[in-house]
Structure formats: C-alpha cells, structure tokens
Amino acid sequence: MGYPENPILVLVDLDATGRPASSTAALLGAASTIGRPVALIVGGAPDAAGELAALGAAVIMSEDADASLLTVPVVDALQRAYDAMRPDAVLISNSIAGRDVAGRFAVRAKLALSVDAVGVSRDEEGIVAHHSVYGGAYLVDSAPTFGAPVITVRQGAVEVRAAAVDDPVFAGAAYGGAPDEVAALTASALPAATVGAIEAVEQASSRPELRGATRVVSGGRGLASKEKFVLVEELADALGAAVGASRAAVDAGYIPQSHQVGQTGVSVSPQLYVALGISGAIQHRAGMQTSKTIVAINKDAEAPIFDVADFGVVGDLFTLVPQIIAALEARKK
Ligand code: FAD
Numbered sequence: 001m002g003y004p005e006n007p008i009l010v011l012v013d014l015d016a017t018g019r020p021a022s023s024t025a026a027l028l029g030a031a032s033t034i035g036r037p038v039a040l041i042v043g044g045a046p047d048a049a050g051e052l053a054a055l056g057a058a059v060i061m062s063e064d065a066d067a068s069l070l071t072v073p074v075v076d077a078l079q080r081a082y083d084a085m086r087p088d089a090v091l092i093s094n095s096i097a098g099r100d101v102a103g104r105f106a107v108r109a110k111l112a113l114s115v116d117a118v119g120v121s122r123d124e125e126g127i128v129a130h131h132s133v134y135g136g137a138y139l140v141d142s143a144p145t146f147g148a149p150v151i152t153v154r155q156g157a158v159e160v161r162a163a164a165v166d167d168p169v170f171a172g173a174a175y176g177g178a179p180d181e182v183a184a185l186t187a188s189a190l191p192a193a194t195v196g197a198i199e200a201v202e203q204a205s206s207r208p209e210l211r212g213a214t215r216v217v218s219g220g221r222g223l224a225s226k227e228k229f230v231l232v233e234e235l236a237d238a239l240g241a242a243v244g245a246s247r248a249a250v251d252a253g254y255i256p257q258s259h260q261v262g263q264t265g266v267s268v269s270p271q272l273y274v275a276l277g278i279s280g281a282i283q284h285r286a287g288m289q290t291s292k293t294i295v296a297i298n299k300d301a302e303a304p305i306f307d308v309a310d311f312g313v314v315g316d317l318f319t320l321v322p323q324i325i326a327a328l329e330a331r332k333k
Contacts, residue, residue, distance in 0.1 A: 004058045006035030009087040011078060012052065013095055014041070016200075020048050020055075022212050023093045023155045028056045030153055032162030034122040035088050042077040043067055056162020071097070072192035075104045082109060087148055089120070089127040094152035094267075095211065102152045112144030116267065118157035118290055127151075134282075136289025136308070155212035156269035157290060207233075210242040210259060215272045218244030218261055218288070221252060222277015222298065222317060229254040231321050232276055238328040244268065244288075246278045262287035276317045280305025297321070 008031035013021040020041070031037035039057035041048060043065035052060055065073035078101065082090065092102045094116050106113035114129035118139075121128050128143045129151045143149065210216065217239060219232035229249065236243045244261040245254065261268055263283040273291035278284060280296070280303055288294070289308050296309035297317045306312040313320060 004036035004038070007038045007058075007085050007087040008032075008035040009078070009081055009085060009090045010037050010039050010057065011074070011090070011092045011098070011101065012039050012041045012048075013093040013098055014043070018043070020051060021093065021095070023095065023153075024052070025055050025161055026155070026158040027091050027093055027153055028052070028162045029160040030117075030120050030158045031089075031091050032056050033160055034120050034127055037162055038081075038085060038087065040077060040081045042074045053165045056165055058165050068195050069192040070195060071100050071104060072190055074101050075108060076190075078105045079108060082148075088122075089148050090150045091120070092150065092152050094154045099152055102150050106150040109150075111147045112142075112149050114142045114144075114149050114151045117142075117151050117153050118269065120151060120153070132157075132290045134286070136285060154267055154269060154290075156214070207236060208240070208242045210244055210261075210266050210268060213242035213268065214270050215239050215241035215274075216244045216261070216268050216270045216288070216291070217241045217274040217276065218246065218259075218278060219249055219254065219276045220246035220278030220284075221248035223249060223254060224277075226252075226254045228318070231318070234325055235274065235276070235321055238325045239272070239274070241272070241274070242268075242270075244273075246281075246284050275305050275309070276321060278305055279303045280308065 010027050010031050012024050015021045028037045028039065036058045037056050038059045039052045049060045065077060092098045099115065102113060116131060117129035118132045119130040121130065126143060127149050128141050129149060131140050131142060133140055217232055217236040219229055223229045223232060233243055243259055245259045247260055247262060247264065249255055250257050250260045260266065261284060263286040265287055267287045269290040271292045273288050273294045275294065275296045277298065285308055294309045295311045296305040297313045297315065297320055298305055299314065299316050301314045
C-alpha cells in the first residue's frame with residue numbers, strides 16, 4: 001500500500017476516553033492545506049477510522065502502546081510512521097501532551113520544531129508555519145532550512161476543515177501486516193517516565209474545556225471576590241462558554257490556575273472571547289488576542305483591553321452582566 005503524495009503526518013490527540021480529541025478536526029484541516037493528511041492514532045480506538053475519514057484523514061495508522069509509559073511509546077510510533085512515510089511535515093496539537101511528544105520527536109529525528117503555530121502554508125521552498133507573537137502584536141513565519149518541520153498547532157486557531165475521505169485505508173501494510181491490521185508497536189526501550197496510578201477526576205461541571213473552546217468568558221480582578229466571580233460562570237453558562245481568568249483573579253484565589261489565560265496560562269483562540277473586569281495587560285493579551293471576536297466590559301475607558309476589543313462596553317460589570325444574562329435567558333424562551 002502506498003502513501004498519498006505530499007503526505008502530512010498528523011498525530012491525533014486523544015481525550016480521556018481514548019477518542020480523537022476535538023482538536024483533531026483543525027489539525028487535519030491545517031494538514032489538508034499543505035498536503036494529504038495521514039492520521040496516526042497511538043493507543044487509541046482503532047475503530048475511529050470512520051470518524052477520522054470524515055475529518056479528512058486519507059490513511060489511518062493505528063498502533064498499540066504501553067499505557068504504563070509516558071510519551072516515549074508515542075514518540076516511538078511517530079518515528080516509525082515518519083520513517084515509513086517520509087512526510088512533508090508532522091503536525092501535532094499544541095496541547096501539554098502534544099508539546100511533550102513534539103519536542104522529543106524533533107530531537108530524536110533531528111528535525112526542526114515550530115511551536116504554537118496559528119496556521120500553516122506551503123511555498124516554493126516547502127512548509128511554512130505562522131505564529132502570533134508578543135501578545136498577538138506581530139505575525140511571524142518559521143520554516144526549516146532542511147527536513148520536514150514538526151509543527152505544534154494552537155488549539156482553536158485553525159478554522160479550515162478538510163473534505164471527508166470516502167475510503168480510508170489502514171496502513172498496517174506499511175508495517176508488514178495486512179492493510180486492515182493494527183500494527184503492534186516495537187518499543188524503543190528508551191527511558192520513559194512510568195505511570196504509577198491514574199485517578200479519574202470527576203468533572204464538576206458540564207462546561208466546555210478552556211483549551212479549544214469556541215466561546216470563552218473570562219474574569220479579572222474587577223470581579224473583586226471569589227463569591228462574585230460566580231457572575232463570570234453564570235454568563236459562561238448562558239453562552240455555553242468555557243470559563244477563563246486573568247492571573248490577578250487566579251492569584252487572588254477567585255478560581256484555580258488551570259483557568260488562567262495568558263503568557264503563563266492557556267492560549268485560546270475562540271470565536272468569542274468575553275473579558276470582564278480585565279485590564280488587558282500584555283501578558284493576558286498574549287493568550288487571547290487571536291480570538292475571532294473580543295468583547296470587553298470595563299469601567300475604565302482607558303483600559304488597554306479596549307485596544308484589542310471588537311466590542312467594548314464602558315461600565316460596571318455588576319450592573320451590565322446580570323442584564324446580559326437576563327436578555328440571553330429571555331431569548332432562549
Ligand atoms: P487589573 O490589571 O487589576 O485590572 C482589573 C480591571 O478591572 C481594571 O481595568 C478595572 O478598571 C476593572 N474593573 C474593576 N472593577 C470593575 C467593575 N466593577 N466593572 C468593570 N470593570 C471593573 N496575566 C494574565 O492574565 N495571564 C498571564 O498568563 C500572565 N502572565 C504573566 C507573566 C509575567 C512574567 C508577569 C510579570 C505578569 C503576568 N501576568 C499575567 C499579570 C499581568 O501583568 C496583569 O497583572 C494581570 O493580567 C492583571 O489582571 P487583571 O486585568 O484581572 O487585573
């Protein structure tokens with residue numbers, strides 16, 4: 001079985017249940033703009049073939065992996081797929097796990113690493129990754145001078161979606177098996193951290209996860225207390241949005257650090273980003289400035305958040321937000 005021309009190897013991020021994560025559609029979409037997406041699932045559901053074909057993966061490869069080891073089995077599988085396919089680029093989600101795999105794989109394969117791309121393209125010399133830097137103030141490009149780039153793609157940043165593929169093919173054949181066989185992974189036996197125990201954490205809410213959410217409502221120091229921060233959560237629920245926060249809100253204990261948006265937190269690129277009581281420091285903007293539509297509510301008309309906002313309301317959030325929630329609820333009736 002051969003590979004398509006200009007293959008782009010896409011490592012599928014898996015969610016907690018072993019299914020392709022929501023970032024997969026954008027990864028395959030990005031890959032489709034520079035070549036033919038070839039998806040690699042490691043240790044996940046091999047029956048995800050149809051799902052991935054619908055998202056545009058031309059060929060599906062699936063590998064078993066030792067779930068007791070962190071990262072290294074995935075890098076082993078990636079190396080094997082890379083050697084078999086010699087793709088033009090390797091795309092990996094810019095998730096915590098994805099960044100770990102990408103860094104190790106790039107070192108092992110001696111390939112250039114481009115991190116946190118918000119888009120990719122192809123010119124006459126090869127693949128180019130696009131990055132939003134300095135709080136979104138500049139767009140810069142990176143491209144390797146040799147070899148295929150390993151690119152991590154920011155979740156939520158790519159809107160392109162690949163056309164569905166009618167006939168996905170398992171690439172077990174590339175590893176010597178029949179086309180529909182799932183290849184067994186030969187571990188590299190390189191040192192790896194071992195998973196001691198896994199404890200399922202009960203998710204306290206049905207809200208979308210911050211990374212990759214299409215809508216985010218964030219609150220800052222202007223919320224004034226943990227009790228009042230509930231207003232951010234109420235607006236998020238009315239909009240079906242994830243909850244974010246500034247570092248000041250996190251440091252003040254209004255909400256756990258996992259919700260922090262910005263330079264030292266999560267980078268998001270949702271369709272809608274609502275900033276409540278956030279001044280818009282450069283470190284905060286670094287994590288949200290590529291959002292498609294930004295709405296800011298702040299009582300200070302000079303707050304820098306208004307420099308990046310598409311819609312700005314100067315006023316007291318404690319007056320405005322309950323009115324917005326009431327209007328949204330009224331529209332649902
Ligand atoms: P403030 O700057 O205090 O702003 C609060 C805003 O609320 C003000 O604009 C005020 O007008 C408004 N407000 C007050 N009351 C109301 C009201 N009733 N109604 C409407 N508006 C009101 N910050 C991040 O967010 N993310 C990061 O990842 C991050 N990383 C950092 C890394 C480094 C190395 C450093 C040095 C700083 C970092 N920071 C980060 C901190 C950043 O510089 C700011 O201090 C922080 O973003 C400020 O948070 P804030 O906007 O909530 O608070």
